[in-house]
Amino acid sequence: MTDKKFAGRYTTDNQDDLVVFLIGMRVNKRFALHKWLPVFFAMPGMIRELYMNKDKLGFLSMESYFGLRTTVMIQYWRSTEDLIAYARSEKHMAAWKNFNQKIGSNPSVGIYHETYKVKAGDYESIYGNMSPYGLSKALNVIPVEAHRASAKQRLGKNAAKTTSI
Structure with a gap:
């Protein structure tokens, strides 16, 4: 982990499609x-x-959160094909098989995941005086330019119906 901080405001380049995958468990x-x-x-x-x-x-990268009973990992992937390929990998399949054998429908623990395909230009991020975090760990970091100072401007034509933040 790095303690490097970017001074000022910066954003991430949103020129590529990506997948946001939420996965977690609930005790x-x-x-x-x-x-x-x-x-x-x-x-x-x-x-x-x-x-x-x-x-x-x-x-690409991930962040983790631990609550009293629920955990969540926010993962960033290059594509759904990559995510699905990993789901079929030996390590994941062994964990899934173990879960089904030991837990199955036992209500002691719950698991979940959500997958979001996000097209290039349909996401934006803003960071101020932060260490790499979230999308800024996964994608190229670029300064927020004066002419792209609002969320609407950073999202471009895809934000036609949004208001600036």
Whole structure:
């Protein structure tokens, strides 16, 4: 992890399609540790694999959040094809098989994912005096230009019906 901070305002280049993938789990029965801990601990190995093989797998970056009962990872991928290929990988399939064998429909722990395909030009980001975070870890960082100072301008023609922020 880096402590490098970009002074001032910057954004990310939105010239490429990307996939935003949310994945997480919810502890439904706190004292059923034997059910939800294996689910929780299945993810770090896959995340290590993704970071070690980013270029090959199409994984761009991610952020994690841990709540009292629910976790979520926001992952950025180059394409749905890359994401689906990883879902069919040996490491992921082993974790999925293990989950189904040990948890199945047991209500102690829940899992979820959501996938969003985002077209080039249909997303924007803004950062002020921040370390690389979110999309700025996944995509090229560029300064916010004076003539592109609003969200509407950064989104271009695709933001015709939005108001500036």
